[in-house]
Amino acid sequence: MPGRERRSRLIDIIRLRGFAALDELVRELGVSESTIRRDLDALEEQGTARRTHGGVLYAGGLPRIAEFDEKQPANWEAKRTIAAATVKIINDEETVLLDGGTTTYEVARLLAGRSLQVVTNSMPVANLFASESRTDLILLGGFVSPRTGVCLGPYTNELLSRLHVTTTVLSAAGISKQGLFNAQLLLAETEQAMLRAAGKVIVVADSSKFGRKSLTLVSGLEAIDIVVSDSGLSEEWQQTILDAGPRLILADIPAEDVDSVGQDASAANTKIES
């Protein structure tokens, strides 16, 4: 096999799989290990691939969404348990509208594979469902915000105005007595449109979000049906929320079995109030 074609196929294989073991490549391309190794060195020099012990990683891969990369796994433990509690109150065959944000992303991960209709404006969320044949996916178009990967703007809002869903799962940058806050002006409008499209509104927010305001007010507390948070939420806030109307679900960080992240969402204990 000519060297040119081999290197070209090499790139294709690596790109396709994201990772390829060295002996794998030796077998599939039918050349010696030394040759593969030399090719990989060249690819690395060129920046297309990254070598590891025993294999290669594709380097020119998808640029990642900033928000999901930088973010320290700050309250991820909490976010995960909140997500686990949230998916329990979503039934199969529902139509679910999912907002952007890391907590809703966790919810989306747990929903993947279930028989649902999902509507979202978030590209990271959409990617999770894109190839799931059991889940119908409707993507809200519009202008894509580069930092967060969500669709915004008039097109998005107008499309939303014509949809109706059974359940909307919203995230928030902050929650105060006045209601839900968000950090982006355009996103606030889109979230307001989401509220109008919803039958039941669920807000997911870890306890650190309470008592914190942000740029714009999205909605009052009375528009929310259910708030899902973690057990770190103070008594006062619990009462404040309940007084304002919503049901409150507090997810306990599970005593054991943290490993269940993927399919299995049964671990979190939940305490339902009022």
Next chain:
Amino acid sequence: MPGRERRSRLIDIIRLRGFAALDELVRELGVSESTIRRDLDALEEQGTARRTHGGVLYAGGLPRIAEFDEKQPANWEAKRTIAAATVKIINDEETVLLDGGTTTYEVARLLAGRSLQVVTNSMPVANLFASESRTDLILLGGFVSPRTGVCLGPYTNELLSRLHVTTTVLSAAGISKQGLFNAQLLLAETEQAMLRAAGKVIVVADSSKFGRKSLTLVSGLEAIDIVVSDSGLSEEWQQTILDAGPRLILADIPAEDVDSVGQDASAANTKIES
């Protein structure tokens, strides 16, 4: 550090980076190699990660779009050169509408990082631009086809009807004397809407597509401004296209330097006719 938290952080790290070397993890988590190794075995069993020699890959990641996975790198060499020739006739600051398909995906890869406005209905394409701050991205929403990851349907078409772009890059399942063919009925409608939104229409298709019909006719040849293909296209077909109206650009597979795939799009020789 308690084992639970460690494993949780492990998942976060792996997910964030896609790959992590073993000694890296040892250093960052401050535990012994044996412990890390045991944790990774557990994660692998559980399906969250995939072990390699000397490291781990994240497994629970994005499910991949079927079309891009299965597809043999059949005419990829041709597709790449076609893509390289195509991006040469697209200028900075233009508004470009990109169709779905593997050839247009290659075009998109070469456009990534340039100063453009990009409009697309394809999620794989959108992912390439999502975090590029230099490129404005407008995503056409709608119903997402699970196999190909493109948005279809009435919402998509209606949004398109309100847009105007300088250049549209279309793909095709087949090209005959009658015109452009596509394999999906709904997609044909969307592509017709794309044609209507376009100033200049570029069709990218490798030579194997010519003389091949598919399910539905999308448009006649006269609606196309430029056809970009490879040098494998027969004389008769060249003449047929030129007689019908479009300009024809044939990309030669470069004699050397196949390695330039990423940023560098300068390699392909092109022959421009009429």
Next chain:
DNA sequence: GTGCTATTGATTATCATCAAGCAAAGAATG
């Protein structure tokens, strides 16, 4: 406290991978 168990860290022998050097086979050049 005593036993029990789970988790961790160190050690070892074994195996896989690596870089470098060298020779053979083509391809290109004069």
Next chain:
DNA sequence: CATTCTTTGCTTGATGATAATCAATAGCAC
């Protein structure tokens, strides 16, 4: 045809990674 340059495959000693075993520690029940 001879010569040079490139590409390829093989070998070797060295390095790195692995699995398995064992001892130490820390909890937990009673």
